[in-house]
Amino acid sequence: MVRAPCCDKSNVKKGPWSPDEDNTLINYIHKHGTGGNWITLPRKAGLKRCGKSCRLRWLNYLRPDIKHGGFSEEEDNIICSLYSTLGSRWSIIAAQLPGRTDNDIKNHWNTKLKKKLLTAKIKGGNNEITTTMSAAPFCKAVGSNGSSSTTSSSYMTDLKTYQQKYYEYPALILDQTDQFPMPYLPFENNYGAAWCSNRVGNEGQGMMDHFVDFEVDPQNVLSGSSFQEENINGVGDDPWFGIVSATHYNIFD
DNA sequence: AATCACGGCAACCGCGCGAGA
DNA sequence: TTCTCGCGCGGTTGCCGTGAT
Structure with missing residues (x-):
């Protein structure tokens, strides 16, 4: 069985959002909320966007209280620690970091933390491996x-x-x-x-x-x-x- | 100055799950 | 019980900016 598309792909805009589109979405949600239905939201709001695209834009970028970039060392430690137990359960990890989105954390992990972790060294012991960072505060x-x-x-x-x-x-x-x-x-x-x-x-x-x-x-x-x-x-x-x-x-x- | 390579990040895609008919 | 539909999630893509050559 072929899954039905969530919207008419030929009639929706893709790619980066313009400031006008952002404002339209923000204004609509401030006035009416999401209505619990992202699929019909873009039509009601007058946006030529897929409902999923609107949801993503709102949740990852336009929503109030979103923090972008500038991850603190404490946040890095929490992400590393949770990743070691949960794996790539980004939504659960994001729930532990107020203001952070799963997408943001995922990107941060893939671009910075993973490399940092993979090149980490153990210091001491019989292995003659040295460390470059201070002791981990998160344990x-x-x-x-x-x-x-x-x-x-x-x-x-x-x-x-x-x-x-x-x-x-x-x-x-x-x-x-x-x-x-x-x-x-x-x-x-x-x-x-x-x-x-x-x-x-x-x-x-x-x-x-x-x-x-x-x-x-x-x-x-x-x-x-x-x-x-x-x-x-x-x-x-x-x-x-x-x-x-x-x-x-x-x-x- | 032009070109290339790379990293960062926003956005898209497809799938699984759950709710409701 | 089965089917449909929408949501949410994680993986992936592709654009853009920046630094190196």
């Missing part, structure tokens, strides 16, 4: 069911300290990582590695001595498998807590 603990963890364990505090000290970008701190599905990570051409750390010592031992960076099979990660012991190379202990950094590091070259 989130996640429970095995995906809800925020309420653990008061001192391990969590240690993990936060470790994350802020060694990871350039916001990292997720995972509680009970053996049960927790790996978050989506921004891989390039399906190659890359999630650099993780876990506690491999006995309780009571110094946490910082027992973090090990290791790689996770990208195929397993991409398929959303759990972060289980078999994914860990050379680490035999139960990964009760862990840090997953969205930092990209191509180990397959």
Whole structure:
């Protein structure tokens, strides 16, 4: 079955909006609202535009309280962190950033943040990789069911300290990582590695001595498998807590 | 000064979903 | 229950400005 077009394509204008068209749309919506029907709106407003085009123009550009450009470092951190858990759910990410549209965030990610993230380096550890940014201020603990963890364990505090000290970008701190599905990570051409750390010592031992960076099979990660012991190379202990950094590091070259 | 390459961003397209008939 | 229609979302395209050559 062929889907019916939403409007008469031969009779609608495409391309950039003129100031006159903007004013017409703004004035109409201020007077009448959207009426809950974008398809009929352009005809009623006297615009030779597709309803979807009007909706997009209004939501992404003309709507009041829209912020354009000038993303703050805090907003960048929030976007990076949410992307590491949600993937490209731009509308949900936008909902966490008042005044930002999904399109704006998507463009910002594709043009700036993705590159920034993909070239990020981990500092410290056994990998001799250095960082160029300050410690990430945005840090989130996640429970095995995906809800925020309420653990008061001192391990969590240690993990936060470790994350802020060694990871350039916001990292997720995972509680009970053996049960927790790996978050989506921004891989390039399906190659890359999630650099993780876990506690491999006995309780009571110094946490910082027992973090090990290791790689996770990208195929397993991409398929959303759990972060289980078999994914860990050379680490035999139960990964009760862990840090997953969205930092990209191509180990397959 | 002209041309080319690239990045940023606005806008379009197609699909999935949900509501309602 | 099925079908239609509109909305919303994410991916993609293409234009435009700017810097490099």
